[in-house]
Amino acid sequence: MSSAGEGLSRPLPEQVRLHVVELASQILGSMPAASVPLPLKGIARFDPRKRARLGGAPIAAQLETDKKFRELVAETLTEGWPELIASLAEGTVPPAAEPVMVAAAAYLTRPPGWAEMVETARADLERSAAAAEGSAQEQTVSRLREQLAAQKTAAKEESERLREQLKTSRSEVSDLRRRLHDARERTRAAEARAAAAQEVADEARAAALSAGSTVESELRRLRERLADAERQLESTRRAAREGRSVEDTKVRMLLDALQDAAAGLRRELALPSGIHRPADSVASVAPGRQGVQAVPARALADDDPALLDQLLALPQIHLIVDGYNVTKTGYGTFTLADQRSRLLTGLGALYAQTRTELTCVFDGAELNGPVPVSAPRGVRVMFSAPNQIADDLIRQLVRAEPAGRAVAVVSSDREVAESVRRMGARPVPSVLLLRRLGRA
Numbered sequence: 001m002s003s004a005g006e007g008l009s010r011p012l013p014e015q016v017r018l019h020v021v022e023l024a025s026q027i028l029g030s031m032p033a034a035s036v037p038l039p040l041k042g043i044a045r046f047d048p049r050k051r052a053r054l055g056g057a058p059i060a061a062q063l064e065t066d067k068k069f070r071e072l073v074a075e076t077l078t079e080g081w082p083e084l085i086a087s088l089a090e091g092t093v094p095p096a097a098e099p100v101m102v103a104a105a106a107y108l109t110r111p112p113g114w115a116e117m118v119e120t121a122r123a124d125l126e127r128s129a130a131a132a133e134g135s136a137q138e139q140t141v142s143r144l145r146e147q148l149a150a151q152k153t154a155a156k157e158e159s160e161r162l163r164e165q166l167k168t169s170r171s172e173v174s175d176l177r178r179r180l181h182d183a184r185e186r187t188r189a190a191e192a193r194a195a196a197a198q199e200v201a202d203e204a205r206a207a208a209l210s211a212g213s214t215v216e217s218e219l220r221r222l223r224e225r226l227a228d229a230e231r232q233l234e235s236t237r238r239a240a241r242e243g244r245s246v247e248d249t250k251v252r253m254l255l256d257a258l259q260d261a262a263a264g265l266r267r268e269l270a271l272p273s274g275i276h277r278p279a280d281s282v283a284s285v286a287p288g289r290q291g292v293q294a295v296p297a298r299a300l301a302d303d304d305p306a307l308l309d310q311l312l313a314l315p316q317i318h319l320i321v322d323g324y325n326v327t328k329t330g331y332g333t334f335t336l337a338d339q340r341s342r343l344l345t346g347l348g349a350l351y352a353q354t355r356t357e358l359t360c361v362f363d364g365a366e367l368n369g370p371v372p373v374s375a376p377r378g379v380r381v382m383f384s385a386p387n388q389i390a391d392d393l394i395r396q397l398v399r400a401e402p403a404g405r406a407v408a409v410v411s412s413d414r415e416v417a418e419s420v421r422r423m424g425a426r427p428v429p430s431v432l433l434l435r436r437l438g439r440a
Helices: 014-030 038-044 048-054 056-065 067-080 082-089 099-109 114-210 212-269 307-312 323-330 336-354 390-400 414-422 430-439
Strands: 318-322 357-362 379-383 407-410 426-428
Touching (some): 014 038, 014 056, 014 067, 014 099, 014 114, 038 056, 067 082, 067 099, 099 114, 114 212, 307 430, 318 323, 323 336, 323 357, 323 430, 357 390, 390 414, 407 414, 407 430, 426 430
Parallel strands (some): 318 357, 318 407, 407 426
């Protein structure tokens, strides 16, 4: 901000310039739009916090060239600092006034001798800055001296520590030298002992060579005895095999006699050729009678594919099938009638192949009429009674079987599987039966 034409030979001090721009920016925001200088109309619309920072250069230039705008800012300053302005107009600078305020007021109001007032304020600001800089330098020097003293103290402590370490190291070196001497003495003694041991080993080797012929003759004798023992063992094994064959023949003759006796006793007592199965004694709803609606069961994960084939190979096994649990797993898109028909057809084919006792249990359907079911040969079909679910009927069938008989229950219902397992039956996932029927 140059004012050489009005008495200033140098720009305003930076602190003074910022203060003058701040005062002008505040007044600029309160001026009527018509009174705002044309170059500052855009800046007048800035946010008050940004006006002095963003529009500082245009505002300073306008104050320098626009006397009317400068006088308007001076009037506002006179209202805020009347005593300071009055003193400056009389050519007197108040002793307690801040140099920045004195220079700003002198620049804006332009009293007689204002340029000297600005230069005087500049000199005061430079002296204050120099004094502050000198104080900062003194503080820096003092801090450096303290750091130097601390470093000297640390260096002295480090030197003492290194002396102690050197003393300790010398002691350790002396101890190591003594140990090295002892180790050398022990090494010489060990070498002497090794030489003596070598002499003893040589003598032992000579004795062993002299005894070699005796050992070889003894070894030949032992081999001959081993061959005799192997021949005796083979003779013993042959005699044992012949004796076991005789015993097997005796046992077979006794079993044949028992079978003939049992057959004669059956004829003498006139026992019927067919027997009543335990599952026939369990109460249920026969096909064609009123039933209850089906309750679908939740399928479980698959199991070993060979499980069902191994169970069907057991003698006299009873296979109980949870009907709707199997059909809803494999034929869920069919009607209930088609589901029952397809399952029973597959079970009939399974019976024809294995001759296994098969019982298929369905939930009673609560239908308006009888359930039409044509049970294939060898397959027992049962419906649960009203107010009874097929799960309970399956448990009754398992309980009806004698202890020790092989019973398997086909169902993926976890609760059914766990309950029949506790009763001694083997649960089988429904998917295994579906795969077996698919192979058939």
